[in-house]
Amino acid sequence: MAYSSDDLTAQLAFLAEADQLKSVERANTLIDLSRQENSAEHSWHLTLYAMVLAGQAGPGVDISRVIRMLILHDLVEIDVGDVPLHSANGQAHGAPEIQAAEAAAARRIFGLLPEAQGAEFLALWQEFEAAETPDAIFAKSLDRTQPLVQNLASDGVGWRKYDVTYDNVVSRVGSKITRGLPRVWDHLHGKLRQHFARGGRAGH
Amino acid sequence: MAYSSDDLTAQLAFLAEADQLKSVERANTLIDLSRQENSAEHSWHLTLYAMVLAGQAGPGVDISRVIRMLILHDLVEIDVGDVPLHSANGQAHGAPEIQAAEAAAARRIFGLLPEAQGAEFLALWQEFEAAETPDAIFAKSLDRTQPLVQNLASDGVGWRKYDVTYDNVVSRVGSKITRGLPRVWDHLHGKLRQHFARGGRAGH
Numbered sequence: 001m002a003y004s005s006d007d008l009t010a011q012l013a014f015l016a017e018a019d020q021l022k023s024v025e026r027a028n029t030l031i032d033l034s035r036q037e038n039s040a041e042h043s044w045h046l047t048l049y050a051m052v053l054a055g056q057a058g059p060g061v062d063i064s065r066v067i068r069m070l071i072l073h074d075l076v077e078i079d080v081g082d083v084p085l086h087s088a089n090g091q092a093h094g095a096p097e098i099q100a101a102e103a104a105a106a107r108r109i110f111g112l113l114p115e116a117q118g119a120e121f122l123a124l125w126q127e128f129e130a131a132e133t134p135d136a137i138f139a140k141s142l143d144r145t146q147p148l149v150q151n152l153a154s155d156g157v158g159w160r161k162y163d164v165t166y167d168n169v170v171s172r173v174g175s176k177i178t179r180g181l182p183r184v185w186d187h188l189h190g191k192l193r194q195h196f197a198r199g200g201r202a203g204h
Numbered sequence: 205m206a207y208s209s210d211d212l213t214a215q216l217a218f219l220a221e222a223d224q225l226k227s228v229e230r231a232n233t234l235i236d237l238s239r240q241e242n243s244a245e246h247s248w249h250l251t252l253y254a255m256v257l258a259g260q261a262g263p264g265v266d267i268s269r270v271i272r273m274l275i276l277h278d279l280v281e282i283d284v285g286d287v288p289l290h291s292a293n294g295q296a297h298g299a300p301e302i303q304a305a306e307a308a309a310a311r312r313i314f315g316l317l318p319e320a321q322g323a324e325f326l327a328l329w330q331e332f333e334a335a336e337t338p339d340a341i342f343a344k345s346l347d348r349t350q351p352l353v354q355n356l357a358s359d360g361v362g363w364r365k366y367d368v369t370y371d372n373v374v375s376r377v378g379s380k381i382t383r384g385l386p387r388v389w390d391h392l393h394g395k396l397r398q399h400f401a402r403g404g405r406a407g408h
Contacts, residue, residue, distance in 0.1 A: 008391055011256045015350075016357055018252055019235045022245045031223045041226045044248035047275045048222055051325075052215045052317070064268035067275075071251045113256070121255075146219075153220055187212055 007114040014112040017078065024077045027084035028150045028158030037150065039074040039082055046070040049142045056181050060134040069128040069139045072121055079105035085147070086162035090172055102129075141180025144173045145188070152191050166196035211318040218316040221282065228281045231288035232354045232362030241354065243278040243286055250274040253346045260385050264338040273332040273343045276325055283309035289351070290366035294376055306333075345384025348377045349392070356395055370400035 024039040047067050054063045074082075080101045085093045092098060106125050110118040127133055131140045148169070151158045159169070169192060177185040228243040251271050258267045278286075284305045289297045296302060310329050314322040331337055335344045352373070355362045363373070373396055381389040 005391065008388065012353060012391075015249070015253060015256055015353065016235055018249065019354070019357075022234055022241070022249075023236070023238065030226055031220055032227070034227065037226070038245065040245035040248045041242065044244045044251070044275065045219070045222065045226075047248070047251060047271075049219060051272060051275060052219055052321070055321075064271070067251075067268070067271055068255060071248065071255060071271075117256070117259075149216060149219065150223070153223075184212065187209065187216075 010112060010114055011117075014109070017109065017112055018075060020078045021075060024074070024082050026082045026147075026158075027086070027161060028147050029154050031150060031153040033154050033157060039077050042146065043070060043074050046073075046139075046142050046146055049146055050139070053142065053145075053181065053184065056183055057138050058134060058180070061138045062135055065124075065135045066139045066142070069124055069135065070142065072125050073128050073139065073143065075109050076102040076105035076125070078109060084158075084162065085144075085172055086159065086164045086168060089162075090168060099129075138180040141177050141184075144176040145181060145184055148173055148177070148188055148192070152188070152195055156195060166192065169196075214316060214318055215321075218313070221313065221316055222279060224282045225279060228278070228286050230286045230351075230362075231290070231365060232351050233358050235354060235357040237358055237361060243281050246350065247274060247278050250277075250343075250346050250350055253350055254343070257346065257349075257385065257388065260387055261342050262338060262384070265342045266339055269328075269339045270343045270346070273328055273339065274346065276329050277332050277343065277347065279313050280306040280309035280329070282313060288362075288366065289348075289376055290363065290368045290372060293366075294372060303333075342384040345381050345388075348380040349385060349388055352377055352381070352392055352396070356392070356399055360399060370396065 021043070022038055022040040025036040026039055026042055028037055029035060030037055047070050050063055050067050050070060057063060057066075080098065083093050083098050087093065106122055110122040110125070112118070113121065128136050128139055131137055147158065156164075170189075174185055174189065174192075177188070225247070226242055226244040229240040230243055230246055232241055233239060234241055251274050254267055254271050254274060261267060261270075284302065287297050287302050291297065310326055314326040314329070316322070317325065332340050332343055335341055351362065360368075374393075378389055378393065378396075381392070
């Protein structure tokens with residue numbers, strides 16, 4: 001697709017706006033516990049997860065489309081912030097008012113781009129959010145796997161903040177990973193049991 | 205490609221090792237000047253640049269391969285650190301001893317993966333470094349464009365640190381961007397002239 005000089009100005013403005021994702025803090029930390037992870041580096045890590053775990057993808061999954069979804073998936077947090085999965089006892093993430101705010105953010109942010117490109121990116125983000133296509137299901141499974149691995153490797157510091165139990169992780173995280181990465185869930189489920197058996201939860 | 209349980213353990217170890225890229229500091233800052241950029245979020249930003257500027261790619265460029273190169277391109281910095289382009293008056297970046305250290309880092313880090321996958325990733329990184337194929341030329345151009353945009357948007361704070369001149373940017377950055385993104389270079393070249401005409405350099 002060819003773009004005009006105005007298009008290039010709009011594209012560079014979008015890319016500058018995207019810089020703000022580097023300042024959105026997430027609930028989990030880096031593995032070395034030095035600080036909270038931000039949503040931009042989390043997004044990069046997920047694209048690497050997609051490349052590395054591509055062999056686990058089910059039939060019909062196009063890894064290149066999955067990677068594109070993951071690059072875009074958190075840009076709405078520039079306006080809305082990260083809503084931790086386990087905050088408000090698991091009720092905030094996915095609440096209708098958060099979903100409406102994220103949809104508005106997507107329209108504003110992708111609306112900075114030339115029209116056809118903005119529509120293409122918005123559609124890809126909407127497909128990810130809906131989690132119905134093979135690509136979106138795989139992408140969502142990766143998005144649940146990476147924080148689980150970060151939490152297991154950092155003694156559950158991100159979980160303790162929200163008093164997260166073993167059952168919470170199984171229902172909010174395991175249910176999603178199972179859809180797209182069943183073998184990875186089997187592998188991590190064992191480690192999760194060990195973590196909570198050792199008393200790895202708030203105040204224990 | 206199917207993987208064994210041992211393969212999955214190796215893949216998760218590689219993904220945990222990769223977490224350290226989030227702690228590698230670069231010369232330039234975020235656009236809001238709040239802190240130095242790190243190499244993981246820089247890598248994410250580059251993948252977004254690749255998606256947004258795909259229409260500028262020359263014939264024979266496969267954007268999905270470019271994105272994969274960009275996801276991997278800085279992992280060697282886990283061992284070697286970021287060597288700023290303008291440090292040591294432009295002599296450190298690309299020096300034989302740095303290239304040898306990065307090649308050793310690539311063998312170690314990609315060597316954590318199952319053998320076939322590690323070899324595939326290593327070959328992709330080597331192709332990026334050699335900057336000869338259409339995909340690698342485009343990826344390298346993006347890798348020069350993003351810090352230029354960051355510097356222009358943050359009053360050249362990353363340039364001032366190394367006393368960088370207009371001519372330095374043209375020779376070290378412009379020459380590379382021109383190869384893969386000539387129209388983007390034309391657009392940014394004008395802004396660069398304005399920046400330095402306003403006295404945007406160290407001590408001026």
